[in-house]
Amino acid sequence: MHYNGLLLSFPKEIKIFIAAFVVILSIGFFTGLLFVSQTSTTSPNGIVENYNGNEEDEDAEVMKFKKSEREMLTIVHTHILSMSFIFFLLGGLVWLTKLSKKLKLFLTVEPFVSVVLTFGGIYFLWTGLLWMKYVVAFSGFLMTATFTISAILVLYQLTLKPAESN
Template sequence: MMYNGILKTFPGEIRLFIAAFVVVLSIGFFTGLLFVKQTDSTAPAGVEENYLGNEADEGAEVMKFKKGEREMLTIVHTHILSMSFIFFLLGGLVWLAKLPKKWKLFLTIEPFFSAVLTFGGIYLMWMGVSWMRYVVIASGVLMTLTFTISAGLVLFQCAVPKK
């Protein structure tokens, strides 16, 4: 079955539908990143503080408390489930775009690893494995890059039909 580049051959109204979906999906994804920035979780110390609290720091501007196990399980559960759906749907669209197979494979498989490493890493960090904060940041950055590239690729190929 020939599917490489089929996205460009879809009728205009279907490409518009797909583009609208990817735009709204991107708004949701990047709003989540704004939340991460708002909680000062973009640096290793901020990631750790966000989940483990800062009660010992008397000079802290905002007091944060260690999250409970129920809250941590809810965070990990909801994020891994929602990220798997996001990347499954976006990945399906990437496979319909015109791009070499090796790039498609990377863009569609890597985010699943990053989702597990990011949110599993947050849980392990909370459990006391403090070096996981670096894994959380690295995998989160990689996950964001693959999302951005994938969404951009799909939007571009929806905007430029096959001639």
């Protein structure tokens, strides 16, 4: 089956539909990142504080308490499920772009690895493996980077005409 560059051959109406989806998906994704920056900061120590609390820190501006097991399981469960769907749908569109197979493979598989490392890492960090804060920070950055690159590539290729792809 020939799928490399198939996105370029879609009718204008379908391209507009896909572009609207990717834009709205991106707004949702980046709004989630704004929430993260409001609640846990993007630093490794801020991640620890968000899940394990900061009750010992007398100088803390905002008091945070360790999350319960139920809260942690809910966070991990909902994020792994929702992020899997997000990256499956965006990845399907990436496979329809005109790019090398190796780049497509990286952009579509890496986010799944990062989802497991980020949210699994948050859970293990909560259990006391504090070094996981670095895994969470790095995998979260990589997940964001691959989402951004994938969304931009799809949106860019939606603007191309089939003849320009050769």
